[in-house]
Amino acid sequence: MLNYVWIMLILVSVLCAIWMGKLEELSEAVFSGAQQAVELVLAMAGAMAAWTGLLKAGEAAGLTKALSRLLRPLIRRLFPDCVPGGKAEQAICMNMTANLFGIGNAATPMGIAAMRALDEEGGGRGVSRSMVRFVVVNTASLQLFPATLGALRAAGGSANPFDILPAVWLVSALSLAVALLACFALEGRHV
Amino acid sequence: MSELSAWIVPAFAAMVAALCLLRRAPAFDAFTEGAREGLRSCVSLLPTLIGLVMAVSMLRASGALELACAALTPLARAFGLPPESLPLALMKPVSGSASTALLSQLFTQLSPDSFAGRVASVLAGSTETALYCIAVYFGAVGKRERTCALPAALAGHLAACLSAGWAVRLFLGA
Numbered sequence: 001m002l003n004y005v006w007i008m009l010i011l012v013s014v015l016c017a018i019w020m021g022k023l024e025e026l027s028e029a030v031f032s033g034a035q036q037a038v039e040l041v042l043a044m045a046g047a048m049a050a051w052t053g054l055l056k057a058g059e060a061a062g063l064t065k066a067l068s069r070l071l072r073p074l075i076r077r078l079f080p081d082c083v084p085g086g087k088a089e090q091a092i093c094m095n096m097t098a099n100l101f102g103i104g105n106a107a108t109p110m111g112i113a114a115m116r117a118l119d120e121e122g123g124g125r126g127v128s129r130s131m132v133r134f135v136v137v138n139t140a141s142l143q144l145f146p147a148t149l150g151a152l153r154a155a156g157g158s159a160n161p162f163d164i165l166p167a168v169w170l171v172s173a174l175s176l177a178v179a180l181l182a183c184f185a186l187e188g189r190h191v
Numbered sequence: 192m193s194e195l196s197a198w199i200v201p202a203f204a205a206m207v208a209a210l211c212l213l214r215r216a217p218a219f220d221a222f223t224e225g226a227r228e229g230l231r232s233c234v235s236l237l238p239t240l241i242g243l244v245m246a247v248s249m250l251r252a253s254g255a256l257e258l259a260c261a262a263l264t265p266l267a268r269a270f271g272l273p274p275e276s277l278p279l280a281l282m283k284p285v286s287g288s289a290s291t292a293l294l295s296q297l298f299t300q301l302s303p304d305s306f307a308g309r310v311a312s313v314l315a316g317s318t319e320t321a322l323y324c325i326a327v328y329f330g331a332v333g334k335r336e337r338t339c340a341l342p343a344a345l346a347g348h349l350a351a352c353l354s355a356g357w358a359v360r361l362f363l364g365a
Contacts, residue, residue, distance in 0.1 A: 002326060005341065009246035013253040020254035033248030037240040045233045049226035054207055056225025057218045061210035101199055112232050112331040119332040127329070132338045135328045139284075139321035139344035146316040148291070153312055156298030163304075164312045167358040171317035171351050179347025186339030 047105040055094060055110060059087075068093035078137070079130035081122055088117035092134060099142040111138055129187055136183045140176035144169075232331055239330035243323065247286045256281060271356035273307035275300075280314055280352045284321040284345065291315075309363060313355045318348055 017026040058064045068075070068090045075082060075092055082089045091114035098106035115131060122128045146168065153161035211218035250256070256278055263281075264274045272280065275297060283290045294315050301308045321344035329340075 002329070002341075005322065006242060006246055009250055012255055013246070013249040016255035016258055017249075017253035020258070022252060022254050025252040026249055029248040029252035030245060033245035034241045036248065037244035038237065040244065041233050041237050041240060045230060048233055049229040052229030052232075053222035053224075053226035054204060056228070057211055057216070057221040058203075058207045059225075060216040060218065060221035061207055061214055062216075063207055063210050103199065108327065109229055109232070111328055112236075113228070115328050115332045116232075119334075127334050127338055131328075131332070131334075132340050132343075135325055135340045136343045136347075138328065139319050139324045139340070140347050141317050141319045143316070149294075149312060149316045152291070152295055152298065152315075153303040153308075156295065156303040156308070158303035158308075161303070163363065164309055164316065164359070167309070167313045167355075167362045168316040170362075171313055171354050171358045174354050175317055175347040175351035178350035179343050182346035183339055183343035186342060 044105065044108075048109045051106045051109040052113060055091070055113065058094075059090060064090040064094055067097065071096065078133060079118075081118060081128045081130035083121045086117065086121055088114055088121050088130075091117050095138070096142065099138070100144050102143040102145055102147055107138070132187060133180070133183055136179050137176070140179050141172050142176070143172075235333075236327060236330055239326050243326050247289070247322075250285070251289055270353050271360075272352060273310050273356070275307040276311035276314055276355075279311050283314065283318045284348050285323075287320040287323065290320075306359065309359045310355050313359055314351060317355070318351045321345065321348060 013026060017023050055064065065085065068085075071093045072084075072089065075089055076084070079088075079092060082092070091110050095107055095110040095114050098110055111134075114134060118128060118131050118134065122131075145162075145165075149168075150161040153164075208218060210216070211221075259281055260274070260277045263277055267274050267277050267280075279290050279293045279297070282293055294311055297311050298308060303309070303312060321341070325340050325344065329338075
């Protein structure tokens with residue numbers, strides 16, 4: 001799937017750039033984009049390592065296990081390939097908590113840890129149903145207090161930056177429900 | 192809220208440290224082991240991210256966004272989505288930094304408390320960068336995925352776009 005998306009992105013860009021007469025900007029964008037990706041990884045490497053380190057220490061202390069017990073009924077239902085009490089269950093739980101509280105630089109490392117653990121628990125056989133569902137949940141926004149958005153609105157002169165929260169929650173819930181339903185409907189055919 | 196969120200990370204770190212002390216767990220050893228894993232994932236993510244960010248930055252430079260917005264404006268009007276929030280709606284699944292830039296640009300032209308400003312805010316707050324997320328997560332386990340993740344994510348995004356205008360009217364009036 002991503003192969004086709006990538007091909008389309010490139011072809012559409014080149015065709016549009018020819019149409020709009022922006023070929024010079026496009027050639028520049030090829031290398032500046034690649035450069036940006038390296039800078040992005042360098043910029044997040046420290047936070048990433050700090051979070052996976054803290055997560056590991058939390059695991060050693062039994063903290064993540066205690067936390068994941070709270071979300072276990074939900075996780076069990078949504079991600080049936082998790083080994084009960086296993087690493088994947090704990091990482092998924094930490095990822096969801098980080099998403100809810102909007103700790104963006106924690107959610108990704110813990111999500112990656114969860115994908116790795118799901119892969120391990122599945123014996124490296126391939127993409128499991130739970131992995132796809134987990135990624136789909138992460139493509140929806142679970143954040144309760146979108147801090148960056150509030151800051152942007154306040155900077156733009158909003159009288160009440162957070163008055164949109166009920167609407168944000170409703171739309172987030174709708175979008176997550178539709179994404180998950182689409183995933184359930186499609187998963188029989190692919191994975 | 193900002194005071195509360197300032198407490199979350201320190202509280203978590205303190206809790207981990209205190210529990211490690213209590214249970215005599217090797218805290219620093221565990222931390223360095225976890226950090227090593229994190230760095231390894233970062234390096235293995237590089238090729239995925241270079242390919243993706245390169246393609247997205249080409250798309251941004253090509254003017255495709257302006258063309259798509261012009262084409263989709265009538266459709267957006269029909270679904271109660273202000274045309275001013277279309278660039279954001281189209282860009283959000285592809286690039287987070289681009290959508291943040293688009294949103295702050297929109298706030299310089301229209302008030303964040305205008306209808307279009309609110310709809311754009313709701314869209315920004317209720318969606319994620321799906322393409323990035325899918326590429327990074329499947330890239331991390333090195334799987335060539337032939338899955339329903341992208342169509343399902345885009346269905347969710349479309350649902351957010353179609354319901355954002357309605358939700359703003361419901362809670363805040365037009």
